[in-house]
Amino acid sequence: MTDKQVAAKEIPAAERSEPELVLRPPVDIYEDAEGITLQLDMPGVSRDRLDIQADRNALVIEGRGAIDMPQGMEALYAEVRSTSFRRSFALSSELEPEKIEANLQDGVLTLRVPRRAELRPRKIEVR
């Protein structure tokens, strides 16, 4: 699935007229023997408002934050102008997108993308 198809599917027709601001969440990515771990900051996003799609080629993460705001509130000051997040990554063939594990806690999304077992580094014994 290309980025364009995902974007077209996700944005409802009513909102398409005005460009919606979508933030790119900051990410930490590291790789160890088991695979790749991603951690993204998505404050305001709860589990039910998070959408993660992965296929052989790409990993797409989208979230829409919901914050408690009383009726009739006026913005006095804003550094954050959107609570929608989106970021995508290209995956490579040695990873197993069907076995991705996701965990969301306090607005931090952690994704573990395992490497195929047969491709994990093996310790080679010297005889």
Next chain:
Amino acid sequence: MFDRLTNFESLFEEFRRIEQELDEALGRWTPPSGIRSVARGTFPPINVGGTPDEVHVYLFAAGLDPKTVDLSIQQNLLTVTGERQIPVKENAAYYRRERFGGAFRRVIALPEDVDPDRVDAKYRDGVLQVTVRRRESAKPRQIQVQ
């Protein structure tokens, strides 16, 4: 509500910012910036909203332990200090490290009519929401015409 701001105002603000950066680069005069304003990208970013009764401060700080956050208010100055621990994984190759880690401190000037004795805070989904009540006397009152 903050979503609505994104459309035009943020666009214009973005233009203003670019213009201001250009002005600075070219050595032109720039309008003074707020004395407590911070550089873009300072952690955690803050939004402030108000109703006639309350002022709401939102700190977008994912992955905090609420016990380590220290909130204090002096008159109308709200100070939030804390630390976000980002443990470094050993024996791992890092490709990106974009998330903020370490100690932070933010000072927010609230409207003058807030009551520093009536403050509530809660932390949910990585957003710290601080609610400060406004003083009764400061609220608009309906005056009956006799």
